[in-house]
Amino acid sequence: MTPELMEEGARRREAMARREAEVKAMSGDRSAAYGRVLRAGIPDFAHGVALYLDDVTVSFDGFKALNALSLAVNVGELRCIIGPNGAGKTTMMDCITGKTKPDAGKISFGSNIDLLRLKEPDIAQIGIGRKFQKPTVYEPLTVFENLELALAADRRVRASLFSRLSGEQLDRIGAVLTRIHLKDQAQRTAGLLSHGQKQWLEIGMLLMQDPKLLLLDEPVAGMTDEETERTADLFLSLEGEHSLVVVEHDMKFVDLLTQGRKTVTVLHEGRVLAEGPLETVQNNPQVVEVYLGR
Numbered sequence: 001m002t003p004e005l006m007e008e009g010a011r012r013r014e015a016m017a018r019r020e021a022e023v024k025a026m027s028g029d030r031s032a033a034y035g036r037v038l039r040a041g042i043p044d045f046a047h048g049v050a051l052y053l054d055d056v057t058v059s060f061d062g063f064k065a066l067n068a069l070s071l072a073v074n075v076g077e078l079r080c081i082i083g084p085n086g087a088g089k090t091t092m093m094d095c096i097t098g099k100t101k102p103d104a105g106k107i108s109f110g111s112n113i114d115l116l117r118l119k120e121p122d123i124a125q126i127g128i129g130r131k132f133q134k135p136t137v138y139e140p141l142t143v144f145e146n147l148e149l150a151l152a153a154d155r156r157v158r159a160s161l162f163s164r165l166s167g168e169q170l171d172r173i174g175a176v177l178t179r180i181h182l183k184d185q186a187q188r189t190a191g192l193l194s195h196g197q198k199q200w201l202e203i204g205m206l207l208m209q210d211p212k213l214l215l216l217d218e219p220v221a222g223m224t225d226e227e228t229e230r231t232a233d234l235f236l237s238l239e240g241e242h243s244l245v246v247v248e249h250d251m252k253f254v255d256l257l258t259q260g261r262k263t264v265t266v267l268h269e270g271r272v273l274a275e276g277p278l279e280t281v282q283n284n285p286q287v288v289e290v291y292l293g294r
Contacts, residue, residue, distance in 0.1 A: 041113075041125075041126050042126075043109045043110030043111075043112060043113050043126065043127065043212065044110045044111045044112040044113075045075045045110050045111075045212075046111070047111050048074055048075050049072050049073070049074055049075065049110070049111065050073050050074060050075045050076075050077070050109070050110065050212065050213055050243040051072065051073040051096070051107075051108070051109060051213060051243065051245070052072050052106070052107065052108040052111075053069055053070055053071050053072070053092070053095075053096075053105065053106075053107050054070050054105055054106040054107075054108075055068045055069070055070055055104065055105040055106070056068070056069045056070070056092075056095060056102045056104070056105030056106070056107060057069070057102055057103050057104040057105055057270075058088075058091050058095060058100060058102045058103060058270075059103055064269075064270050065088050065091040065270055066088045066091055066092060066095070066102065066105075066270040066271070067088075067269060067270035067271045068104075068105070068270075068271060069088065069092065069105070069267075069270060069271050069272065070272070071265060071272055071275075073213075073243055073245055074243070075243055076239065076240040076241070076242070076243055077239070077243055077244070077262075077263075078235060078236070078238075078239040078243075078244045078246065078257060078258075078262060079243075079244065079245050079246070079262070079263060079264075079265060080246050080247075080248060080254045080257055080258055080262070080263075080264045080265070080278075081245060081246065081247045081248075081264075081265050081266075081267060082247075082248060082249065082251075082254060082264060082265070082266055082267075082281075082291070083266050083267035083268055083273070083291060084268065084290060084291045086269075087267040087268050087269065087270070087291075088267050088269070088270040088271075089217075089247045089267055090217065090247070091270075092267070093130060093215050093217060093245075093247065095107060096115060096123075096128065096215060097120060097123055097124070097128060097130050097215065098115065098118055098119055098120040098122075098123045099120060101116065102116070109123075109126065109127075109128065109213070113126065115128075124209075127210070127211050127212035127213060128211060128212070128213045128215065129206035129207075129209060129211035129213070129214050129215070130206075130214075130215040130216075130217070131199075131202055131203060131206060131214070131215065131216045131217060131219060132217050133217050133218040133219075133221050135195070135198040135199050135201070135202045136202060137190045137193075137198050137201050137202055137205070138190060139189070139190050139191030140189065140190075140191065141189070141190055142186065142187050142188060142189055142190065143177070143182050143185050143186050143187070143188055143190055143193070143201055144173065144177070144186045144187060146190055146201055146204075146205055147173045147176060147177070147201075147204055147205060147208050148165070148173065149205075150204075150205035150206070150208035150209060151169060151172070151173065151208045151209075172208070173208070176204045176207050176208055177204070179204070179207070179234065179237065180200040180201065180203060180204040180207075180234065181197075181200055181230055181234070182197060182200060182201060182204065185197065194227070195222050195223065195227075196220075196222075196223040196224060196227030196228075196230075196231070197227075199219055199220075199223065199227075199231070200230075200231070200234065203216075203219070203234065207238075211242060212242060212243060213242065213243045213244075213245070214238070214242050214243070214244045214245070215245050215247075216235075216244060216245065216246045216247065217247045218247060218248055218249065218250075219231060219235075219246065219248070220248070220250055220253050221249075221250075228250070228252070228253055228256075229256065231253075232253060232256035232257055235257055236257065251278075251282075251292075254278060255278055258277065258278050260277060260278065260279065261277055262277070263275055263276065263277070264276065264277065264278050264281050266281050266284075266287050266291065268286075268290050268291070273286055273287060273290065274286065274287050
């Protein structure tokens with residue numbers, strides 16, 4: 001056996017072991033929580049929580065953008081975050097992704113990864129993907145090529161990608177194209193897509209890297225009603241397979257996502273003002289006063 005084949009075999013065994021650990025963690029197998037050797041860079045979801053924020057505080061020139069913010073997002077949960085402008089929603093996501101370092105508090109991915117010790121690229125690599133409000137795709141390239149480039153950002157496949165796509169990689173791109181409603185647009189130049197389609201493409205680019213947690217900032221801003229409904233269907237299809245945090249102002253979209261039963265978190269002045277089903281928080285007098293009543 002050549003050294004190259006031995007090296008490739010070792011890489012494949014490591015990838016298989018990593019995937020098995022991830023599957024067990026995502027399944028919430030609490031029986032494995034004790035006596036289990038945790039691998040560096042792989043979040044431990046055995047306790048069922050994907051993301052913890054504990055008393056996170058961020059100040060800018062004396063203004064507290066986050067004021068002892070605490071919340072938890074469960075594994076596979078779709079959590080909507082709402083609140084007035086300046087409530088701290090963007091700052092919260094900046095802290096989770098390493099763009100902003102808080103003055104105090106803790107942020108954990110799973111039960112074992114301290115996100116405050118990591119830099120932005122490292123946080124993306126361990127499975128946290130973020131989508132900003134404005135879509136950022138490579139407009140001169142085709143839809144397929146955009147997804148191919150996103151796949152190349154995964155260090156596990158980068159070395160072999162540019163020589164030739166494997167059947168498994170082609171299948172992966174095809175599955176994502178179907179999921180984001182762009183299978184018929186695969187060879188179309190991304191710059192010619194509608195606004196909503198560009199949003200879906202960017203979400204697809206995140207999915208190519210198999211994130212465990214997706215942070216989505218006002219994803220349906222500027223979309224048509226039809227595109228908004230299809231985006232809701234897309235996010236609901238991701239629920240359970242990924243954990244999602246959706247920051248949004250469109251209450252119709254939030255209603256489509258939460259279906260009257262999922263938890264909605266309302267932020268105000270950098271902390272949680274209310275939590276519960278959408279109808280409950282919409283009828284909360286404090287929420288009406290500071291947000292919905294405006």
